[in-house]
Amino acid sequence: MTVFTSFLAGLVFGLGLIVSGMANPAKVLGFLDLGGRWDPSLAFVMGGAIAVGAVAFAVARRRTRSFLGAAMRLPAAGAVDRRLAAGSVLFGIGWGVAGFCPGPGLVAAGMGEMKALAFVAAMLAGMMGYELIERRRSVAADLPGAAADSAQ
Amino acid sequence: MTIDWPAFTPWAALAGGALIGAAAAMFVLLNGRIAGISGIVGGLLRPVRGDVAWRLAFVAGLVAAPMAYAAFAQWPRPQIDAGYVALVAAGLLVGVGTRYASGCTSGHGVCGLSRMSPRSLAATALFMGAGFLTVFLMRHLLDL
Numbered sequence: 001m002t003v004f005t006s007f008l009a010g011l012v013f014g015l016g017l018i019v020s021g022m023a024n025p026a027k028v029l030g031f032l033d034l035g036g037r038w039d040p041s042l043a044f045v046m047g048g049a050i051a052v053g054a055v056a057f058a059v060a061r062r063r064t065r066s067f068l069g070a071a072m073r074l075p076a077a078g079a080v081d082r083r084l085a086a087g088s089v090l091f092g093i094g095w096g097v098a099g100f101c102p103g104p105g106l107v108a109a110g111m112g113e114m115k116a117l118a119f120v121a122a123m124l125a126g127m128m129g130y131e132l133i134e135r136r137r138s139v140a141a142d143l144p145g146a147a148a149d150s151a152q
Numbered sequence: 153m154t155i156d157w158p159a160f161t162p163w164a165a166l167a168g169g170a171l172i173g174a175a176a177a178m179f180v181l182l183n184g185r186i187a188g189i190s191g192i193v194g195g196l197l198r199p200v201r202g203d204v205a206w207r208l209a210f211v212a213g214l215v216a217a218p219m220a221y222a223a224f225a226q227w228p229r230p231q232i233d234a235g236y237v238a239l240v241a242a243g244l245l246v247g248v249g250t251r252y253a254s255g256c257t258s259g260h261g262v263c264g265l266s267r268m269s270p271r272s273l274a275a276t277a278l279f280m281g282a283g284f285l286t287v288f289l290m291r292h293l294l295d296l
Contacts, residue, residue, distance in 0.1 A: 126247020
């Protein structure tokens with residue numbers, strides 16, 4: 001059941017990206033281009049998403065199990081560290097270069113866009129690179145599971 | 153700053169944003185998880201038994217979204233101006249960066265801000281700031 005709801009969540013998420021125009025890198029770059037002719041749309045996408053999301057997370061916060069009985073896995077509050085900061089900056093540079101972040105890249109790949117497929121392949125390679133670096137580091141430091149958890 | 157009024161689509165943006173929020177809401181209330189796409193995809197590269205099917209299902213949903221959209225209307229074709237070299241460089245940066253940051257636009261920008269997480273607020277400010285600077289540099293200083 002949770003596999004089906006996972007598919008459904010991905011589907012609705014993807015539809016939201018298409019409807020909002022965020023599956024289109026040119027529109028995303030229009031938002032990131034403060035020095036040119038600015039398209040504020042992306043801010044409205046986030047506003048709409050957060051307005052709905054905030055209600056759901058307020059409910060989720062008070063529960064230990066989901067409505068389907070799955071464990072509630074909300075990330076523990078942590079400090080803002082160098083990994084988070086450096087990673088976010090690298091991600092932001094990549095986002096600015098092409099106008100793609102992970103979700104829109106996958107949706108545009110689903111449209112059969114060759115350029116989106118190239119982006120997604122490189123993104124997977126980058127994520128694999130992270131895995132290899134972290135694995136080597138955790139072996140070197142002899143700290144099993146030193147790599148951060150996948151949760152946000 | 154000049155606003156690009158013809159390109160600005162506030163209603164479609166709000167409606168699409170609400171759908172994205174609904175997807176994140178559904179995911180946390182039914183599956184008990186954060187709809188963070190980089191984390192969902194990244195977890196597939198470190199497979200753990202019993203932890204693969206739901207990740208694949210979420211990604212399949214994303215990839216199938218254009219097909220579902222096509223049931224109502226032809227999807228608007230994305231305009232991808234970057235060349236292949238830039239796309240590969242961008243992909244590598246996004247892949248490594250989102251994993252070190254433990255999240256991207258969805259996990260930090262949407263879910264994290266929805267739950268008022270200080271880490272997500274910092275991450276969102278940093279990746280947006282870096283995105284603004286990168287586009288400024290490329291379009292207005294280096295003229296790429």
